[in-house]
Amino acid sequence: xxxxxxxxxxxxxxxxxxxxxxxxxxxxxxxxxxxxxxxxxxxxxxxxxxxxxxxxxxxxxxxxxxxxxxxxxxxxxxxxxxxxxxxxxxxxxxxxxxxxxxxxxxxxxxxxxxxxxxxxxxxxxxxxxxxxxxxxxxxxxxxxxxxxxxxxxxxxxxxxxxxxxxxxxxxxxxxxxxxxxxxxxxxxxxxxxxxxxxxxxxxxxxxxxxxxxxxxxxxxxxxxxxxxxxxxxxxxxxxxxxxxxxxxxxxxxxxxxxxxxxxxxxxxxxxxxxxxxxxxxxxxxxxxxxxxx
Amino acid sequence: xxxxxxxxxxxxxxxxxxxxxxxxxxxxxxxxxxxxxxxxxxxxxxxxxxxxxxxxxxxxxxxxxxxxxxxxxxxxxxxxxxxxxxxxxxxxxxxxxxxxxxxxxxxxxxxxxxxxxxxxxxxxxxxxxxxxxxxxxxxxxxxxxxxxxxxxxxxxxxxxxxxxxxxxx
Numbered sequence: 027x028x029x030x031x032x033x034x035x036x037x038x039x040x041x042x043x044x045x046x047x048x049x050x051x052x053x054x055x056x057x058x059x060x061x062x063x064x065x066x067x068x069x070x071x072x073x074x075x076x077x078x079x080x081x082x083x084x085x086x087x088x089x090x091x092x093x094x095x096x097x098x099x100x101x102x103x104x105x106x107x108x109x110x111x112x113x114x115x116x117x118x119x120x121x122x123x124x125x126x127x128x129x130x131x132x133x134x135x136x137x138x139x140x141x142x143x144x145x146x147x148x149x150x151x152x153x154x155x156x157x158x159x160x161x162x163x164x165x166x167x168x169x170x171x172x173x174x175x176x177x178x179x180x181x182x183x184x185x186x187x188x189x190x191x192x193x194x195x196x197x198x199x200x201x202x203x204x205x206x207x208x209x210x211x212x213x214x215x216x217x218x219x220x221x222x223x224x225x226x227x228x229x230x231x232x233x234x235x236x237x238x239x240x241x242x243x244x245x246x247x248x249x250x251x252x253x254x255x256x257x258x259x260x261x262x263x264x265x266x267x268x269x270x271x272x273x274x275x276x277x278x279x280x281x282x283x284x285x286x287x288x289x290x291x292x293x294x295x296x297x298x299x300x301x302x303x304x305x306x307x308x309x310x311x312x313x314x315x316x317x318x319x
Numbered sequence: 320x321x322x323x324x325x326x327x328x329x330x331x332x333x334x335x336x337x338x339x340x341x342x343x344x345x346x347x348x349x350x351x352x353x354x355x356x357x358x359x360x361x362x363x364x365x366x367x368x369x370x371x372x373x374x375x376x377x378x379x380x381x382x383x384x385x386x387x388x389x390x391x392x393x394x395x396x397x398x399x400x401x402x403x404x405x406x407x408x409x410x411x412x413x414x415x416x417x418x419x420x421x422x423x424x425x426x427x428x429x430x431x432x433x434x435x436x437x438x439x440x441x442x443x444x445x446x447x448x449x450x451x452x453x454x455x456x457x458x459x460x461x462x463x464x465x466x467x468x469x470x471x472x473x474x475x476x477x478x479x480x481x482x483x484x485x486x487x488x
Contacts, residue, residue, distance in 0.1 A: 264400075265400065265435075266399065266400045273434055273435070278434070279434065
């Protein structure tokens with residue numbers, strides 16, 4: 027395990043990001059895209075770092091209270107007044123809310139330990155959260171890990187139940203996380219594999235190991251723009267073929283795009299209108315062209 | 320035999336205008352396309368089934384092809400990917416043809432003010448009757464259909480070609 031590192035929060039500009047799908051925000055301010063400023067990636071390392079940072083901030087606050095008390099005491103002595111009350115360290119409020127999110131814990135499950143033993147350096151992190159097993163591996167070794175999970179007799183994860191991805195625009199070092207949810211029907215267990223990929227990286231396709239990954243990877247490409255290497259048919263699956271942009275990215279506007287003008291696919295660029303005008307000109311008909319406004 | 324003279328033919332003949340007869344026959348035999356897009360289609364099917372019985376208005380024969388249909392009920396959300404298909408289906412229907420936009424999605428986009436939904440089907444094809452509701456009950460659809468029948472009864476053959484005449488000059 028590497029040293030805990032807190033993901034830094036970059037400074038976001040006040041203005042919306044410039045891009046091909048930006049609105050007139052002054053006309054509709056409620057439609058402004060709010061970009062996330064933190065990386066809510068569930069991870070034991072991040073959780074420990076957050077705990078450590080919170081404890082350090084608490085300690086610094088206590089030290090500042092003490093220093094303030096000392097200066098106030100010295101000032102009161104110099105002026106001949108009564109000494110102020112010494113500060114009391116605040117006790118953390120007891121949180122009885124049992125509905126809070128379970129935090130990540132050290133991996134104790136045999137599957138995770140076996141994966142770490144077999145893969146060694148290729149495992150970046152293993153942890154358990156709410157009884158769910160998560161194994162984060164390096165982005166180059168995902169196909170090998172999937173093969174191991176599928177074929178190893180001790181693991182024997184037969185099914186790729188789901189494969190999806192998330193966009194983390196505020197993260198440094200990676201832009202997306204691709205998550206593989208494996209299910210072992212015979213052993214009645216579930217495992218989550220995760221890779222972190224930067225923009226433009228092509229992860230290896232899981233179709234060779236799990237053929238069911240075909241459409242799921244096409245959906246990831248359609249919605250987030252992650253292309254997979256060695257995929258049999260890397261085309262869009264939900265949006266039309268000539269769609270621009272990737273709708274599940276955080277910088278994509280969620281509202282308002284349906285109100286744009288409709289131009290049908292066979293007539294993009296007014297090709298049919300042009301032909302109709304030419305034909306009308308040959309026949310000597312004055313065909314009025316409809317005005318857009 | 321003079322024309323003002325009463326005859327036995329008076330009892331079996333009705334004198335009327337050709338236009339009125341055509342409108343009456345069209346309004347009482349409107350055949351819709353079997354075409355549903357979302358949950359409004361369930362209500363449309365309920366309207367066609369025996370409890371509400373669309374057939375009483377001569378409109379229960381849902382045709383499986385647009386080439387045999389007069390009416391297109393846009394029952395559901397119109398996505399950007401589906402829009403060319405709807406346009407093609409509408410173009411394949413023979414004249415005269417009518418369109419009912421059923422429910423708030425087909426009327427104005429509904430709750431989906433989003434990148435993938437067309438804000439009202441009237442952006443791509445002309446609509447005769449809009450029916451609000453999410454989804455509208457079969458009674459609403461039947462009422463909207465009766466409004467369409469009224470519209471068909473008041474239509475004229477000259478109206479349909481008026482725009483074209485003006486266009487040509």
